[in-house]
Amino acid sequence: MIACTDHNTPTGDRRRAAIAAAARALIAERGFEGLRTRDIAARAGINVATMHYHVPSKEALVALVAQSLRDDFIAQHNARPRAGLSAGEILRLEIADFRETREHNIDLFRVMAEMMEKARRDENIAAAMRPMQGFWHRQIVDILARGVAEGDFRADLDPQAGATIFLGALIGTMRHPDPTSAHFDRVAAEIARAFGLGPSQPALPVAKA
Amino acid sequence: MIACTDHNTPTGDRRRAAIAAAARALIAERGFEGLRTRDIAARAGINVATMHYHVPSKEALVALVAQSLRDDFIAQHNARPRAGLSAGEILRLEIADFRETREHNIDLFRVMAEMMEKARRDENIAAAMRPMQGFWHRQIVDILARGVAEGDFRADLDPQAGATIFLGALIGTMRHPDPTSAHFDRVAAEIARAFGLGPSQPALPVAKA
DNA sequence: GTCATTCTCAATCAATTGATTGATTGATGA
DNA sequence: TCATCAATCAATCAATTGATTGAGAATGAC
Numbered sequence: 001m002i003a004c005t006d007h008n009t010p011t012g013d014r015r016r017a018a019i020a021a022a023a024r025a026l027i028a029e030r031g032f033e034g035l036r037t038r039d040i041a042a043r044a045g046i047n048v049a050t051m052h053y054h055v056p057s058k059e060a061l062v063a064l065v066a067q068s069l070r071d072d073f074i075a076q077h078n079a080r081p082r083a084g085l086s087a088g089e090i091l092r093l094e095i096a097d098f099r100e101t102r103e104h105n106i107d108l109f110r111v112m113a114e115m116m117e118k119a120r121r122d123e124n125i126a127a128a129m130r131p132m133q134g135f136w137h138r139q140i141v142d143i144l145a146r147g148v149a150e151g152d153f154r155a156d157l158d159p160q161a162g163a164t165i166f167l168g169a170l171i172g173t174m175r176h177p178d179p180t181s182a183h184f185d186r187v188a189a190e191i192a193r194a195f196g197l198g199p200s201q202p203a204l205p206v207a208k209a
Numbered sequence: 210m211i212a213c214t215d216h217n218t219p220t221g222d223r224r225r226a227a228i229a230a231a232a233r234a235l236i237a238e239r240g241f242e243g244l245r246t247r248d249i250a251a252r253a254g255i256n257v258a259t260m261h262y263h264v265p266s267k268e269a270l271v272a273l274v275a276q277s278l279r280d281d282f283i284a285q286h287n288a289r290p291r292a293g294l295s296a297g298e299i300l301r302l303e304i305a306d307f308r309e310t311r312e313h314n315i316d317l318f319r320v321m322a323e324m325m326e327k328a329r330r331d332e333n334i335a336a337a338m339r340p341m342q343g344f345w346h347r348q349i350v351d352i353l354a355r356g357v358a359e360g361d362f363r364a365d366l367d368p369q370a371g372a373t374i375f376l377g378a379l380i381g382t383m384r385h386p387d388p389t390s391a392h393f394d395r396v397a398a399e400i401a402r403a404f405g406l407g408p409s410q411p412a413l414p415v416a417k418a
Numbered sequence: 419g420t421c422a423t424t425c426t427c428a429a430t431c432a433a434t435t436g437a438t439t440g441a442t443t444g445a446t447g448a
Numbered sequence: 449t450c451a452t453c454a455a456t457c458a459a460t461c462a463a464t465t466g467a468t469t470g471a472g473a474a475t476g477a478c
Contacts, residue, residue, distance in 0.1 A: 423477100427471090430468080435462100
């Protein structure tokens with residue numbers, strides 16, 4: 001892992017957080033191609049040299065962004081209580097979460113997409129992204145496998161392949177020119193049918209065999 | 210559209226083709242972020258100034274790459290005879306084509322992915338990519354709609370949503386760490402089940418209700 | 419108060435990069 | 449033979465960009 005500076009002071013932490021936020025906003029806006037240290041510092045409201053004091057190099061900055069993404073990813077995951085729900089219900093929650101992020105925090109996806117592109121050429125980035133990607137994929141695999149076992153989904157559904165289709169479909173909705181979520185909802189409904197998941201139950205999260 | 214130079218001579222065409230090929234190889238290798246005019250010229254075996262003589266600016270170069278991609282895309286599409294085939298068979302051909310490109314011409318996908326990213330920020334690129342993207346999507350929509358009408362697919366399959374799922378799933382296989390095509394084949398098989406498409410017929414392209 | 423530590427910035431550096439210049443070559447045709 | 453023009457390149461420019469320097473503020477400990 002690339003070491004950040006050891007300024008573990010409250011000020012340093014606050015600055016680094018501001019720098020990470022500024023960098024993420026700029027990456028979402030212009031991609032890595034147009035990412036300039038001067039612009040990051042300007043958006044964070046500090047001098048370039050101050051930025052280099054807290055984040056010594058651009059490489060460290062990218063690592064910082066990767067860590068920032070991972071923190072958000074984990075926080076977002078932990079914010080979902082799913083105990084006691086059926087596999088089908090959890091899958092619907094996954095879809096709802098994606099929809100929510102897609103509408104209100106799309107920069108997260110944009111930055112993630114940029115990082116994934118960059119990961120193909122930079123092993124450090126790849127190492128930072130793999131856990132997130134793997135975790136997400138495995139999570140869907142687990143949901144599908146459980147759903148098959150419990151009869152929520154088609155009996156011949158392949159969880160591994162299903163997870164790739166599921167994630168690919170959701171991410172694919174963002175390539176679609178339709179800016180509204182109407183198309184997303186159609187895709188979500190089609191996924192449900194494709195997985196043999198019945199129509200949305202009339203909200204009885206307790207009633208479970 | 211960004212005008213290229215008007216050197217419509219045989220030499221000029223050859224040079225521009227070589228420059229486009231060199232640029233595509235470098236984009237596939239390092240992305241737009243690491244694309245340098247010097248490197249392109251070097252890989253094309255010419256001087257930087259010569260390159261600027263044939264392709265006046267980097268912007269024109271990107272447009273040239275976009276056009277080169279579109280040419281390949283169209284050529285690849287026209288190379289497929291599909292007359293007289295059922296919708297299900299055509300969908301299988303689509304999958305086989307994708308698999309083939311994925312294995313033997315992956316740079317095409319890499320460059321396309323880079324272009325799609327860049328298209329989000331550059332309206333000129335977006336304008337060049339939209340027709341390809343739209344054409345591909347519409348093609349799948351048509352196949353699915355026909356297949357539903359002819360009974361090849363599930364009767365309640367939504368062609369629009371299905372196309373997004375289909376393309377997203379195929380593209381999603383390239384995010385998967387598995388370098389072999391084993392996972393791709395599982396995804397393809399799962400798509401077939403999800404769309405209600407029966408197992409691969411024993412090659413009787415005439416026998417159709 | 420004073421000293422040390424943390425933090426900040428204007429100014430600057432060295433390297434990179436897209437693009438231009440001006441000279442040269444070679445083919446074509448009058 | 450000479451004029452013309454497409455094509456090519458070495459050398460160079462001007463701007464950009466990641467990073468550094470050195471000189472102060474701000475803060476807190478004693």
